[in-house]
Amino acid sequence: MSANAKEAILAAARSMAQAHGYGGLNFRDLAASVGIKSASLYYHFPSKADLGAAVARRYWEDTAAQLDAMAAETPDPLACLRRYPEVFRKALASGNRMCLCSFMAAEYDDLPEPVKQEVRTFADVNIAWLARLLGAAGVVAESEAEGRARAIYAAVAGAQLIARSRADLALYDRLMEDYRAAGLLPH
Amino acid sequence: MSANAKEAILAAARSMAQAHGYGGLNFRDLAASVGIKSASLYYHFPSKADLGAAVARRYWEDTAAQLDAMAAETPDPLACLRRYPEVFRKALASGNRMCLCSFMAAEYDDLPEPVKQEVRTFADVNIAWLARLLGAAGVVAESEAEGRARAIYAAVAGAQLIARSRADLALYDRLMEDYRAAGLLPH
């Protein structure tokens, strides 16, 4: 238990933060969900800022691994690009949660600096992956891959946000169709 | 002051909520910013939920008025559509704030029901306005106006969110360019 207590805290904190944000993440509920007292959390993480940074870092690491796995599983870059919305869809399908870093982007002003940094890295990871595949698929000119990658990332994050505010997973799917129809996402 | 105390509270609450969200809006700071004590706020608003709903309602009302003014000022529907990003740009330009209802969309799970309703109405107002102009401009087929309007609204909200997480107004402008290049926003 002691070995994976830290892991259990990270997993529970991630799930709570995806639903309530950094500000809404509370130590008493978090501690209860892993079976310890809130004061005990400070043994594993010196502060909420440290916990938040650790959660956000683990989040983009997991996402990067997930994206790489997808690329390995679907070698055709165009087919793989079409699967990108799956990543953001999963959070909505799991209790109307959202991307941790989208939530934190909203809370940006109130985030400790180390947390801000991890949030930025999450965006970098997504955009770099998209740009690489867009280039490989030849969907856009090499010089436009970065811009298109940025656009896709922002638009998908926005779609998740809007769908969450209706608690409507089908709306997310419709938005992805709308993006395809408009030419933003590849067919 | 007593005559417009309620208005002053609404304005201050809106500004604070655009920076910190509904959860981050606190009665003591809010009261201090309008020069009264937190207990006095309850004379004007029976609860935080009521204040939140009033702020969100006023917010979409103001946005609707702003969009209508823009349509009157720029009668050509295509030219007017091109100006839509201005609305979301303004919040970023004003202290890296964001759309109140985008922030509240993230906080959706923790919102009182009356506040949720106003958040939904904000999206409806934006999408209806966009769909009307898209139809008038003939940018897309009548049958696709609603879908395209949804897509533009979600994408612009997403762009604001991402730009906020970099405190980078130029990134917002670049994203609008990216959307235009991809065909989502009209040239």
Place this chain on the structure above:
DNA sequence: ACCTGAACACCGTTCAAGT
């Protein structure tokens, strides 16, 4: 190493009272 009780500060809220 790992955890806890108790104290502290801050939250939304209420209320009796002041002008």
Place this chain on the structure above:
DNA sequence: ACCTGAACACCGTTCAAGT
């Protein structure tokens, strides 16, 4: 009509101390 100090119950955080 409009505002206030004081108090309430609650909760995140800190600290000294327990095993």
